[in-house]
Amino acid sequence: MSEREPTRDELLAMAYADGELAPEERARFEQRLRAEPELAREVSELRRLELLARHAAPPEPLDHEWERLARSSAQRGLWSAGWLFFGAGLLGLAAWGLTCLECAQVSWVPKVLVPLAILGALLLVGAAVRARARTLRYDPYRDVKR
Amino acid sequence: MILTTTECVPGREIRETIGLVRGSTVRAAHAGTDVQAWLKNLVGGEIEEYTKLLAEAREQALDRLEAEARARGADAVVGLHFSSCEIATGAAEFLVYGTAVKLAPRSS
Numbered sequence: 001m002s003e004r005e006p007t008r009d010e011l012l013a014m015a016y017a018d019g020e021l022a023p024e025e026r027a028r029f030e031q032r033l034r035a036e037p038e039l040a041r042e043v044s045e046l047r048r049l050e051l052l053a054r055h056a057a058p059p060e061p062l063d064h065e066w067e068r069l070a071r072s073s074a075q076r077g078l079w080s081a082g083w084l085f086f087g088a089g090l091l092g093l094a095a096w097g098l099t100c101l102e103c104a105q106v107s108w109v110p111k112v113l114v115p116l117a118i119l120g121a122l123l124l125v126g127a128a129v130r131a132r133a134r135t136l137r138y139d140p141y142r143d144v145k146r
Numbered sequence: 147m148i149l150t151t152t153e154c155v156p157g158r159e160i161r162e163t164i165g166l167v168r169g170s171t172v173r174a175a176h177a178g179t180d181v182q183a184w185l186k187n188l189v190g191g192e193i194e195e196y197t198k199l200l201a202e203a204r205e206q207a208l209d210r211l212e213a214e215a216r217a218r219g220a221d222a223v224v225g226l227h228f229s230s231c232e233i234a235t236g237a238a239e240f241l242v243y244g245t246a247v248k249l250a251p252r253s254s
Contacts, residue, residue, distance in 0.1 A: 019147065019216050051205055066194065083178075132176075141173075141202040146194070 009039060017046040041137055048140035055145060094118065147212050148222035149244070155222050159250040164220050168243035169210025172233055173203045180236045196238075200230065203240035211242045220246035 006014070015021050016029050033040045069075045101114055136142065148155055175183070179195045186193045207228075215223050226244040233239050 019212070023217075023219075047209070054205075062192070141206050144198065144202045144205050146197045146201045 010042065013039065013042045013046055017043055017050060044138045044140050048143060051140055051144055147216060147220070148249075149208070149212065149226055150222065150224055151226045153225050155224065155247075155249060158222075158252070160224070160247045161250040162248040164215075164218050164246040164248065166243060167211055167214045167218065167220070167223055167246040168241060169207040169212070169214060170239065170241040171203050171206040171210065172237055172239045173199060173206065174234070174237040175199045183236070200238050200240070203230075203238045204228065204242070207240040207242040211244065215246040218246055219248065221249040222247050 012021070012029055016026065021029060033043065098115060098118075101111055154160060175195055179199075183193045183195045186195075211223060211226075223244040223246050226242065229241040229243075231239050
């Protein structure tokens with residue numbers, strides 16, 4: 001356990017997360033949160049810990065079995081193999097479809113538009129994944145269980 | 147901050163009613179979770195992925211309600227209600243609302 005004294009910013013972040021700052025002080029701190037991602041991350045982490053403490057309920061018998069299953073190599077293998085085959089199948093199907101389209105005796109219109117639509121869809125998914133990845137570390141609710 | 151579903155805070159007098167406060171959120175599970183949940187739907191039992199999703203939404207909505215109440219200078223929120231509905235498949239909306247109040251100081 002660290003013996004380090006908390007910095008002034010850490011103390012401020014704790015007071016903010018606990019709702020103990022006076023209105024003017026809170027407004028000033030919120031202005032800083034907008035400009036300082038690291039500080040925002042600190043507050044998010046404190047909220048995450050507070051949420052975990054709020055849920056310090058005794059585990060249920062089913063939880064032990066879920067944990068055992070999650071650790072079991074057979075269960076993990078089944079899920080991994082399932083996802084791998086499913087993903088590979090989807091990718092293969094997409095590649096096969098594009099090849100068929102390329103070889104087909106059709107006008108250039110679908111040959112251009114279909115790959116364009118697929119590329120567009122992939123870009124949209126990429127944008128959504130990027131947005132989630134960027135905001136994930138500020139989301140204190142991701143560890144809430146039930 | 148006292149949050150209660152009752153209309154009053156036992157042992158404390160309500161000095162002032164500030165008004166309605168609410169917190170809401172819509173959260174979604176990712177596609178992989180939806181697939182796993184769908185598979186569990188085939189065999190029955192708890193779909194813990196959706197239990198977690200609802201719990202996340204509930205806690206976020208509660209925090210937003212509390213933040214609004216705090217910003218309006220409340221000491222407590224009484225008559226708390228929870229409401230949930232599904233906006234899109236695999237997403238959960240959670241709304242929490244109540245009445246923000248100021249409490250009289252504790253009499254010694």
